[in-house]
Amino acid sequence: MSRFxxxxxxxxxxxSKKPEKVSEEVRRIMVVKYQDKDRYIKEKLHARAHHNPSHKWRNRRWAVLAAVNLLFVLSFWLDIQILEGALTASRFVGFHLIDLNSALHVMLAHKHIIVNLFIGTFTVFLLWVLMGGRSFCSWVCPYHLVAELTEKIHLALAKRKLVTDHEFHRGTRTVFWVLFALMSFITGYTVFETLSPTGILSRALIYGPGLALGWVFLLLLFEVFWSRRAWCRYVCPIGLTYGVVGSLSPLQITYGVEQCFHEGDCRKVCLVPHVLDVTIKGRAAEAQMGLGPDCTRCGLCVDACPTGALRYEIKGLSQLL
Ligand code: SF4
Ligand code: SF4
Structure with a gap:
């Protein structure tokens, strides 16, 4: 089966599975790494001891996320008409922008393709193909930020053994994607929109808080005390829709096996650690590999990696930073 x-x-x-075949280059790198094991371990300990996580990408991402959501708020409150509406459907200096998942559900509920909706969706589709698909999650979605912050409480409690992360099968999200689409089709009503913390938080920020925030609070409690980042990992169909879009994107995180120490710091910080299975010893088939469409391009792994084995890249172009 192809890597794609x-x-x-x-x-x-x-x-994910172990690769059936690895390239000659990977073979050569692994031989060089393990021929001189003592030196390799020394380098590994040295890199870890001197690694000072910078949070560079996280800080940039939080700034962008805050700026986008603030622009919605200011456009409404100051009536400056730059970015009107909310994340689900908006107008950016006159251009209609419609969230892909919402547009799909509206069309399923109406049971026909609405031409204006399709045009608005197409602009957003092109934008997120260029920007990396699920980068919508980590660079724009307000729930991502809130859940990322409350995740720290979960991790602190887990460290003290006060809570355990209850994992579900990752395929659950695909089942929810189908279920929510079916619900729109059968009921003629966009059921997911009333439950989506992305839309609820976006509207609450712009138009003021409402009762629906109680639902978001319950979700966060569930994530803190029962299952880490459960909504984004196992439920949210928006993430999967943008993941599909991201499979066409040139913007990706690239992994280089030569620099990697396989110690797994990256997997500990990742919302979707399965995309980083390639960093486990013996899992890389090529010397340089893109992480795939489920990666949110959040950059946490780039910040966490002590040896620079992970980096942002535009396919076909040289390294960004
Ligand atoms: S998975 Fe859904 S809720 Fe989570 S960050 Fe993405 S859009 Fe937001
Ligand atoms: S692989 Fe890295 S960039 Fe992608 S979601 Fe995980 S931590 Fe973020």
Whole structure:
């Protein structure tokens, strides 16, 4: 099976496998790494001891996320008409922008293709193909930020053994995607929109808080005390829709096996650690590999990696930073 198909199925819930074949270059790198094991271990300990996580990408991302959501708020409150509406459907200096998942559900509920909606959706589709698909999650979605912050409480409690992360099968999200789409089709009503913390938080920020925030609060409690980042990992169909879009994107995180120490710091910080299975010893088939469409391009792994084995890249172009 091609790497693209493997990554796509992985996003839908399939487990990653060991590669059947590895390239000559990977073979050569692994031999060089382990021929002089003592030196390798020394380098590994040195890199870890001197690694000072910078949070560079996280800080940039939080700034962008805050700026986008603030622009919605200011456009409404100051009536400056730059970015009107909310994340689900908006107008940016006159251009209609419609969230892809919402547009799909509206069309399913109405049971026909609405031409104006389709045009607005197409602009957003092109934008997120260029920007990396699920980068919508980590660079724009307000729930991502809130859940990222409350995740720290979960991790602190887990460290003290006060809570345990209850994992579900990753394929659950694919089942929810189908269920929510079916619900729109059968009921003629966009059921997911009333439950989506993305839309609820976006509207609450712009138009003021409402009762629906109680639902978001319950979700966060569930994530803190029962299952880490459960909504984004196992439920949210928006993430999967943008993941599909991201499979066409040139913007990706690239992994280089030569620099990697396989110690797994990256997997500990990742919302979708399965995309980083390639960093486990013996899992990389090529010396340089893109992480695939489920990666949110959040940059946490780039900040966490002590040896620079992970980096942002535009396919076909040289390294960004
Ligand atoms: S998965 Fe859904 S809720 Fe989570 S960050 Fe993405 S859009 Fe937001
Ligand atoms: S692989 Fe890295 S960039 Fe992608 S979601 Fe995980 S931590 Fe973020």
């Amino acid at each position: 198909a493997d990554l796509f199925l992985g996003m839908l819930g399939a487990d």
